[in-house]
Amino acid sequence: MTDHTLPAVLSDEALARESETARARIQRRKNMIIVLRIVVLAIVLGGWEIAARAKWIDPFFYSQPSAIWGQLVEWMRDGTAQGSLWRQVAVTLEETVLGFLIGSVAGILCGIVLGRNKLLADVFSLYIQIANSIPRVVLGSIFVIALGLGMASKVALAVVMVFFVVFGNAFQGVREADKYMIANAQILGASPSQLTIFVVIPSAMSWILASLHVSFGFALVGAVVGEFLGAKEGIGLLISTAQGAFNASGVFAAMIVLAVVALLASYLLTAMEKRLLKWRPVDF
Amino acid sequence: MSPTPAIEFSNVSLRFIDAKGNATVALRNFSMSVARGEFVAIVGPTGCGKSTTLNMATGLLKPTVGEVRVMGQQVTEIDPRIGFVFQADAVFPWRTVLQNVAAGPQFRGASRKLAIEQAADWVQRVGLGKFGNHYPHQLSGGMRKRVALAQTFINKPEILLMDEPFSALDMQTRTLMQDELLQLWSGTGGSVVFVTHDLEEAIALADRVFVLSARPGTLKRVYDIDLPRPRVMSEVRYNEHFIELSRRIWADLREEAVLA
Numbered sequence: 001m002t003d004h005t006l007p008a009v010l011s012d013e014a015l016a017r018e019s020e021t022a023r024a025r026i027q028r029r030k031n032m033i034i035v036l037r038i039v040v041l042a043i044v045l046g047g048w049e050i051a052a053r054a055k056w057i058d059p060f061f062y063s064q065p066s067a068i069w070g071q072l073v074e075w076m077r078d079g080t081a082q083g084s085l086w087r088q089v090a091v092t093l094e095e096t097v098l099g100f101l102i103g104s105v106a107g108i109l110c111g112i113v114l115g116r117n118k119l120l121a122d123v124f125s126l127y128i129q130i131a132n133s134i135p136r137v138v139l140g141s142i143f144v145i146a147l148g149l150g151m152a153s154k155v156a157l158a159v160v161m162v163f164f165v166v167f168g169n170a171f172q173g174v175r176e177a178d179k180y181m182i183a184n185a186q187i188l189g190a191s192p193s194q195l196t197i198f199v200v201i202p203s204a205m206s207w208i209l210a211s212l213h214v215s216f217g218f219a220l221v222g223a224v225v226g227e228f229l230g231a232k233e234g235i236g237l238l239i240s241t242a243q244g245a246f247n248a249s250g251v252f253a254a255m256i257v258l259a260v261v262a263l264l265a266s267y268l269l270t271a272m273e274k275r276l277l278k279w280r281p282v283d284f
Numbered sequence: 285m286s287p288t289p290a291i292e293f294s295n296v297s298l299r300f301i302d303a304k305g306n307a308t309v310a311l312r313n314f315s316m317s318v319a320r321g322e323f324v325a326i327v328g329p330t331g332c333g334k335s336t337t338l339n340m341a342t343g344l345l346k347p348t349v350g351e352v353r354v355m356g357q358q359v360t361e362i363d364p365r366i367g368f369v370f371q372a373d374a375v376f377p378w379r380t381v382l383q384n385v386a387a388g389p390q391f392r393g394a395s396r397k398l399a400i401e402q403a404a405d406w407v408q409r410v411g412l413g414k415f416g417n418h419y420p421h422q423l424s425g426g427m428r429k430r431v432a433l434a435q436t437f438i439n440k441p442e443i444l445l446m447d448e449p450f451s452a453l454d455m456q457t458r459t460l461m462q463d464e465l466l467q468l469w470s471g472t473g474g475s476v477v478f479v480t481h482d483l484e485e486a487i488a489l490a491d492r493v494f495v496l497s498a499r500p501g502t503l504k505r506v507y508d509i510d511l512p513r514p515r516v517m518s519e520v521r522y523n524e525h526f527i528e529l530s531r532r533i534w535a536d537l538r539e540e541a542v543l544a
Contacts, residue, residue, distance in 0.1 A: 184374035
């Protein structure tokens with residue numbers, strides 16, 4: 001007969017103790033990582049500040065954290081040369097979001113249409129590849145000439161930046177849709193439009209969402225570069241003005257504003273992605 | 285037996301052209317007639333065109349020569365009376381178990397509410413009552429197969445086509461699923477065409493076993509399996525007549541497996 005009593009080390013209390021220490025260890029590690037991150041930040045910023053004050057690097061060209069912070073505070077308090085800071089952020093954000101929405105909707109639509117039609121895909125794939133290989137930022141100059149210094153030229157550049165990324169992923173996602181899954185839906189009775197809505201789009205969704213993440217960054221690049229090339233307001237203009245005045249702190253401060261905007265957008269997109277893809281295994 | 289067979293292949297050959305334009309013959313002079321309510325299994329070596337026969341019955345492939353009739357009518361498009369269970373996981377990973385099973389009625393125009401109601405009943409029948417709101421990735425391979433079965437049976441197919449449906453499952457799960465299938469099938473009066481490379485599975489399930497030759501596949505012989513029903517999978521394999529049958533068919537199949 002086998003003995004069914006557990007050895008003492010495997011008793012409930014012993015296991016509870018084990019879990020307790022294991023959890024404490026995991027928590028300690030999390031805390032340590034946070035502390036280390038702060039240390040890294042302090043070393044980099046502190047080193048920069050010290051190097052600037054000790055004149056190892058020239059703060060006129062490379063600025064220093066305290067000056068950048070000062071610039072940010074000044075902008076927030078007194079506004080910039082071209083109006084309040086929030087106005088600049090709002091303008092750039094509006095261009096970015098508009099470009100992102102138009103570019104991604106157009107990209108998704110074209111991707112699905114071409115992905116579902118072999119002939120169109122074979123004909124257009126060559127041209128799309130060519131268009132994709134051109135550095136699209138160059139088009140910004142054309143847009144400024146054609147659409148003027150207003151919002152339209154920036155939105156157009158953001159659209160172009162976003163479109164190809166989203167299109168490429170949507171197309172790929174549609175093409176990768178499992179052929180058994182499609183056959184299964186057809187035999188279960190799906191019409192061609194039901195097939196697209198219930199099978200093809202959901203299966204392309206993870207590809208599309210992955211591209212949305214990257215392409216919001218591209219939309220921001222498009223808007224800022226557009227402003228850089230010629231604008232009346234926006235963060236890009238802020239940067240180009242600061243550059244013209246040899247104000248290195250201004251360039252860095254504008255960069256920080258951009259970073260905050262981009263991080264907030266990325267956070268929002270991640271939240272949306274989690275909602276839409278809740279059917280996937282968590283460790284994906 | 286009703287006068288018109290559920291499925292009829294008369295002298296069917298299929299020439300297959302791949303993406304590079306090379307033509308090969310996948311199936312040659314194949315004839316088969318499946319009566320209503322009959323369970324037929326098709327066995328043969330790898331690549332002999334077993335699955336091709338099923339795809340022609342759905343209309344996803346068209347025969348080059350010959351005729352395929354379903355319920356007496358030549359196949360032109362997917363017949364709504366057909367159900368198909370795939371080898372691969374073909375359930376929709378972004379739908380819950382209930383939504384997956386409800387897909388068929390929903391595609392066929394039932395309201396969402398009605399489809400979910402019907403689905404709940406079928407989910408219960410395949411023993412997944414507690415898992416209605418789970419997503420496929422949260423289930424085991426065997427449970428996903430049950431979802432696929434419920435998804436197919438909810439449409440009340442008069443003809444059920446199965447393409448090596450259980451080949452990816454482990455031995456124990458496969459035996460359970462075979463019993464499950466026979467239980468779901470019995471009393472529906474539907475016909476089944478079951479493609480497999482597992483000879484014992486074919487004999488245990490079917491009324492008749494069709495043996496195909498190596499590529500290009502053609503019908504080699506048909507065996508009547510006169511084992512009594514209802515059959516219990518874990519017991520039928522030890523039946524003496526079963527062993528005798530599998531010995532005879534295996535001798536036939538071995539020659540082809542060597543050629544393939």
